[in-house]
Amino acid sequence: MRDIFTVIKFTMRDILSRKSFRISTILIVVLIVLGFNVPNFLNSLNGGNLQDTILVSDPENLFDGQLTALDNLGLDYAFKYDNLDLEEIKQKVNADDITAGIFIQKDPDTNDSLSAKFIVKNAALYNGFPPALIETLRNLYTNIQISKLGLSNKQLASLQPQFEFKLEQTEDQEIGGNIFVMMMLSVVLFFAIYFCAYQVSSSITIEKTSKIIETLVTSTTPRTIVLGKTIGIGLVGLGQIILFAVVALISAYSFLDPELLNTMLDLSSLTPLLGLLMIIYFILGYTTYALLYALTGSTVAKPEDIQSANTPVVILTMISFYLAYFTLMDPTGDLNIFAALFPFSSPFCMPLRVMMGVASVGEVLLSIGILIVTCIIIARIAIRIYSNAILNYGRKMSFQDILKSYKEK
Numbered sequence: 001m002r003d004i005f006t007v008i009k010f011t012m013r014d015i016l017s018r019k020s021f022r023i024s025t026i027l028i029v030v031l032i033v034l035g036f037n038v039p040n041f042l043n044s045l046n047g048g049n050l051q052d053t054i055l056v057s058d059p060e061n062l063f064d065g066q067l068t069a070l071d072n073l074g075l076d077y078a079f080k081y082d083n084l085d086l087e088e089i090k091q092k093v094n095a096d097d098i099t100a101g102i103f104i105q106k107d108p109d110t111n112d113s114l115s116a117k118f119i120v121k122n123a124a125l126y127n128g129f130p131p132a133l134i135e136t137l138r139n140l141y142t143n144i145q146i147s148k149l150g151l152s153n154k155q156l157a158s159l160q161p162q163f164e165f166k167l168e169q170t171e172d173q174e175i176g177g178n179i180f181v182m183m184m185l186s187v188v189l190f191f192a193i194y195f196c197a198y199q200v201s202s203s204i205t206i207e208k209t210s211k212i213i214e215t216l217v218t219s220t221t222p223r224t225i226v227l228g229k230t231i232g233i234g235l236v237g238l239g240q241i242i243l244f245a246v247v248a249l250i251s252a253y254s255f256l257d258p259e260l261l262n263t264m265l266d267l268s269s270l271t272p273l274l275g276l277l278m279i280i281y282f283i284l285g286y287t288t289y290a291l292l293y294a295l296t297g298s299t300v301a302k303p304e305d306i307q308s309a310n311t312p313v314v315i316l317t318m319i320s321f322y323l324a325y326f327t328l329m330d331p332t333g334d335l336n337i338f339a340a341l342f343p344f345s346s347p348f349c350m351p352l353r354v355m356m357g358v359a360s361v362g363e364v365l366l367s368i369g370i371l372i373v374t375c376i377i378i379a380r381i382a383i384r385i386y387s388n389a390i391l392n393y394g395r396k397m398s399f400q401d402i403l404k405s406y407k408e409k
Contacts, residue, residue, distance in 0.1 A: 196233060
């Protein structure tokens with residue numbers, strides 16, 4: 001155990017002393033803070049108003065002067081009202097005095113229906129007339145025309161029945177949780193596992209090139225080196241992820257609008273138990289991939305060969321991540337259950353199933369058990385191949401060489 005702690009300390013000290021690690025950590029922290037300040041920055045550029053400003057013109061008074069009701073409908077626009085003609089609206093849009101304009105008139109062809117034009121500077125940024133405005137203007141005009149018929153309150157109520165719209169699923173198990181938060185957690189976990197595990201391969205290959213490994217293997221066993229480096233890099237990576245998460249949370253609560261924050265970052269589904277599970281899956285997922293990268297790192301002799309050697313593991317990582325990501329669209333489906341149990345995708349999938357409330361205790365325990373067994377199997381293979389391949393300074397080992405090395409005692 002003492003040798004493992006020695007390797008862990010050596011690995012952590014080596015990573016923390018690297019200028020590239022410090023600079024990249026500082027840059028990411030700065031980018032996180034700046035990222036959460038983007039809305040405030042845009043707000044300042046837009047004169048303190050993030051909403052699009054739309055000028056509405058009704059020169060024929062088709063809406064009986066009631067267009068100002070748009071201000072009270074909770075639409076995500078700031079409205080101005082002025083009976084300008086079409087060319088005057090275009091001039092204001094081109095001069096950036098307004099974001100867009102709406103020009104309303106009777107259809108010149110039929111003279112029966114209405115014509116509403118949405119004037120913008122660049123039509124490529126819009127997918128036609130905004131649907132929310134279409135529905136709002138149609139309902140507003142309809143209500144104005146109905147009010148002119150002199151109907152009783154009872155007749156008006158029959159024309160506008162009160163519906164209660166609900167979303168109900170056929171599954172007995174209720175699905176909850178904030179989808180945005182769940183997706184972000186999955187992405188963060190993926191990058192944390194991927195980049196931390198990748199460091200193991202890079203570290204092993206660099207030490208082989210610098211001949212440091214010769215000193216290590218004469219001082220301790222290959223198993224101690226593999227496990228020590230895996231744990232050391234994992235601890236640094238976990239600390240880095242916690243730092244980023246803390247900075248992100250502080251920045252979010254400091255710079256974002258509270259209403260927007262409550263909508264997008266509803267953390268009510270994040271319980272202490274879920275936090276513990278995420279740490280467990282991070283550790284096991286990281287260990288699984290780190291050992292795979294340790295295996296590939298020990299088979300190359302030059303740092304420039306690391307990328308090609310790691311390609312199979314990268315492909316496996318990407319497939320596993322997207323398997324978990326896309327099966328979340330059907331969290332009660334068989335494919336999602338498979339992704340939650342498959343050891344290479346379960347670190348990305350199972351915590352989100354728990355967050356949605358669709359994972360049973362048995363599934364979680366089975367998933368963790370499969371991950372632990374997978375880690376042990378990969379560790380045995382990686383340590384054995386590492387022991388026979390670590391002092392290889394020649395060409396990059398082929399798959400046949402790896403099999404031969406594994407069979408050697």
